[in-house]
Amino acid sequence: MAYRRTAAVQERLDATRIRIVSAAHDLVAEHGYAGCSIALVAGAAEVATGSVYRHFPDKGALFAEVFRTSTQREVDAVAAASALPGTVAQRLSRAVETFAHRALASPRLAYALIAEPVDPRVEAERLAYRAAWTDLFAGLVDDGLASGELPGQDPRVSAAAAVGAMAQALVVPLHHGSAEPHVVPELTAFITRSLGASS
């Protein structure tokens, strides 16, 4: 034997992998998924196109990871905001506001993560996270039902509808045109009413 992958090499490999994912993330956030060719990602990460394939089996796998990590960050942020103590109505408002403000801060990324056309393999990842979003809001509805703060309803349907309302009201319009922050309180009120939370 004459070669063995040392810790130093492994570190460099890891760093390169992270640089590739990071570059892909940045490109998506700036230009969207469309127009994110492997060559472009490789260039941004300062590696050769072929090198990308030493870390990911194909394009779908790379962008699935990008979507996974990016969306998880959003879900975590909203979950944290909604987990703080308070009435269900208050927690709901905080969740919507957190989602909205973050989307307004990175509109292109938000559009890419939620609505932009993507490859089937990436779409599968998105589907999984749609479920995560729905679960998050369904949990809030469950809490409201248990405490009697919310009127009878199917938490899954209500949660899916609420997620759709947020996406359409915020993300899709942002795609074409500029941010309109006044939408946030309107949307919060809409969601709060929709689930039957008094205030």
Add this chain to the structure above:
Amino acid sequence: MAYRRTAAVQERLDATRIRIVSAAHDLVAEHGYAGCSIALVAGAAEVATGSVYRHFPDKGALFAEVFRTSTQREVDAVAAASALPGTVAQRLSRAVETFAHRALASPRLAYALIAEPVDPRVEAERLAYRAAWTDLFAGLVDDGLASGELPGQDPRVSAAAAVGAMAQALVVPLHHGSAEPHVVPELTAFITRSLGASS
């Protein structure tokens, strides 16, 4: 001169054009936009691939027309249902129910028209119809504000959110999985509450 397009020829041309659009519509309704190649459409319409280009300048133009006609039919149906006399709450319920039942009847088509990834040129058409949907619901909200049946709100934001809620709650889930008709009354209640319509 030795050739002039007679009425008979024009009729045949028109018929062929309609056959192409109709074939494209059927293919979208069955398999979605993805996998609707020009060759497939031509085959279904029983013309050569090149013949499609005697009626449409490119693929985008063909499918833009498919989307336009299909969506207009849906908008018209919902508009008619919501135009019947009654309280705003009643008209709203009828609108949601009409939308929902039609979507459940043709889930693949509904998904294609509302959520499926499409070409930019077709996306532009969709964007225009998103506005049509929003206008329709915004009009209902306007009526409710005027009559005092609905509480103060931005009709545009509420309408966009309501449209998003319908799309997400119905169309997107339908894409993967089977129809669940019990969703309709849940969704109706959700929308009614969200706009602040008492019942």
Add this chain to the structure above:
DNA sequence: TCAAAGAATGAATCGGTGTTCACTACTTGC
């Protein structure tokens, strides 16, 4: 220093579709 093995490269390949166009078939008016 050297051989062995892995890592990195990027030009070439490949596959899939939209589009074209040289050609055939048909229609028309004389």
Add this chain to the structure above:
DNA sequence: GCAAGTAGTGAACACCGATTCATTCTTTGA
């Protein structure tokens, strides 16, 4: 029937980006 002009055809082309792989560059342990 015939010439002029149009409609219809479908194989060939063009394009584009993902993927491959023969080659070069690095690292390793002796």
